[in-house]
Amino acid sequence: MTVALAPARAAMAATGPLPTGHPAVMPRKVGVLLSNLGTPDATDYWSMRRYLAEFLSDKRVIEAPRALWWVILNGIILTTRPGRKGKDYDTIWNRELNESPLKTITRGQSDKLAASIAGGLLGEAAVGRVAVEWGMRYGNPSIRSALERLQAQGCDRFLLVPLYPQYAAATSATACDKAFEALMTMRWQPALRVAPAYHDEPAYIAALARSLRDGLAKLDFEPEVIIASFHGVPKDYLLKGDPYHCQCAKTARLLREAMGLGPDKLMLTFQSRFGRSEWLQPYTDETIKALAAKGVKRLAVITPGFSADCLETIEEIGGENAEYFMHGGGEKFARIECLNDSPDGMAVIESIVQRELMGWV
Missing domain, CATH: 3.40.50.1400 (Rossmann fold)
Known part of the structure; x- marks a missing residue:
């Protein structure tokens, strides 16, 4: 109440008491x-x-x-x-x-x-x-x-x-x-x-591209591959009609176009799977391990599906997946921060x- x-x-405090019988x-x-x-x-x-x-x-x-x-x-x-x-x-x-x-x-x-x-x-x-x-x-x-x-x-x-x-x-x-x-x-x-x-909003894609360029410019190396990692969902959700997979794919495509990169240079993957069922693929962790096994030495990861850094970006990407890459033979790994509350x-x-x-x- x-x-x-x-x-x-x-x-009532702003305007003073109202006449009797009139609602506030x-x-x-x-x-x-x-x-x-x-x-x-x-x-x-x-x-x-x-x-x-x-x-x-x-x-x-x-x-x-x-x-x-x-x-x-x-x-x-x-x-x-x-x-x-x-x-x-x-x-x-x-x-x-x-x-x-x-x-x-x-x-x-x-x-x-x-x-x-x-x-x-x-x-x-x-x-x-x-x-x-x-x-x-x-x-x-x-x-x-x-x-x-x-x-x-x-x-x-x-x-x-x-x-x-x-x-x-x-x-x-x-x-x-x-x-x-x-x-x-x-x-x-x-x-x-x-x-x-807002997966395809021009302001969002432009902000992602600027953030990625700025993040790469701060590195002391040039990545051979950039991974755009999105949070995963069970594949069954896609089959039931959830548009998430399609919207992630469009974001990745528009970001590639804004950066002038091909799909082999900026790859789309999905992270954070849970349980035994099949989730959206390709999986981020398996992709990173495979790249290291193929001889890729320099890798950067951006997480466009997250508006703010959290456990899945800081610890899972910057910690766990960075270790997969380095232990697999990689030499340089970078996690590009989310847009957060930056300009x-x-x-x-x-x-x-x-x-x-x-x-x-």
Whole structure:
């Protein structure tokens, strides 16, 4: 009740008491919610277990029969995996802020977007009329809490921006599910827009190309091959109609064209497979091992499917896969950082928000 009445109280405080019998109407204000996958609260066993339980219980992430998956998840995975993943997270943990890099970067993206809007990104008329928050699909801060904060600030229209360049039911759709679930409990329900995936947006491709050129220019070597590694999903999801594979392929093609590279120079692969079923191929780890075995000595990897660096980019690519390459005979390996909250990264987010808020501000 407190949250539901907050916009009305804010309006009354701003305009003074309304005549008897007139309902309190909030000033028209728009909320922008940036959302990413999520993060554990800490690296200890129980924090990791809570995070993994929420993540792996999502029916869009794991589409196995529920009864069978419940036994596997609770009997095996949540017993053994939290300890291992906690150690992995510990290698990349932001000690100063006591949080994961994904949390640090997503906060930075939100803060910088808010600053740009306050500085006139959407025009002077929008200054003070657009609020920005951020939330995670799994873990904290949650999407629900972010929506409640926006509503408490007087927002009656929300723009949800899932920070996934390529659409997948296991990422973009499940973020929408959580937002819709929160709206179902609100008496004064706001209008909601969802920004679509941006796998082929010119601003995104241009930002990727600039980031890749800048990253390569900082190296003390010229890679023989560049790998564009995207997070994988089970092949069965593709066969059921998920467009993720096609959108990843288009991103890679457009990036090649922007860089003037052929498919043998900039290769598309998929990482982070889980379980025994077949996932999208070619696999990143097997490709890297094969390149080293063929005599490739210098390799760079970019991860265009991630809007922010996280465990899968820093530890899996920069740690685990770098070791595969060096142990296989490679000599030079580089991980190109994600767009993050860099000027190029913010240019992408700002262009999406500008376009999607047309007619609202």
